[in-house]
Amino acid sequence: MGRLTxxxxxxxxxxxxxxxxxxxxGWWHGALPSASLNVIWMLIGAVALWRIRKRGSSTSAM
Structure with a gap:
């Protein structure tokens, strides 16, 4: 819908x-491969959040 990037x-x-x-x-239902994949996906998202916040704090300091 184009509301978020x-x-x-x-x-x-x-x-x-x-x-x-x-x-x-996935853990609750014993689907450990799916749970493991989502751990990786969550880490990718966390790194993206960290980079966004890092970029935001460096631009606001100027």
């Missing part, structure tokens, strides 16, 4: 939260 903190925050939900669901 992949470069926004909100988008990446929802990405991390969704992956965390899938980790819990």
């Amino acid at each position: 992949g470069q926004s903190a909100v988008y990446q925050g929802m990405n991390v939260a969704g992956a965390a939900g899938f980790i819990v669901n």
Whole structure:
């Protein structure tokens, strides 16, 4: 719908939260390969969030 971009903190925050939900669901149902994949996906989202926040703090310091 074009309301959020992949470069926004909100988008990446929802990405991390969704992956965390899938980790819990996969673990609960014994789907460990799926849970493991979502751990990796959550880490990718967390790194993206870290980079967005790092970029935001460096531009606001100027």
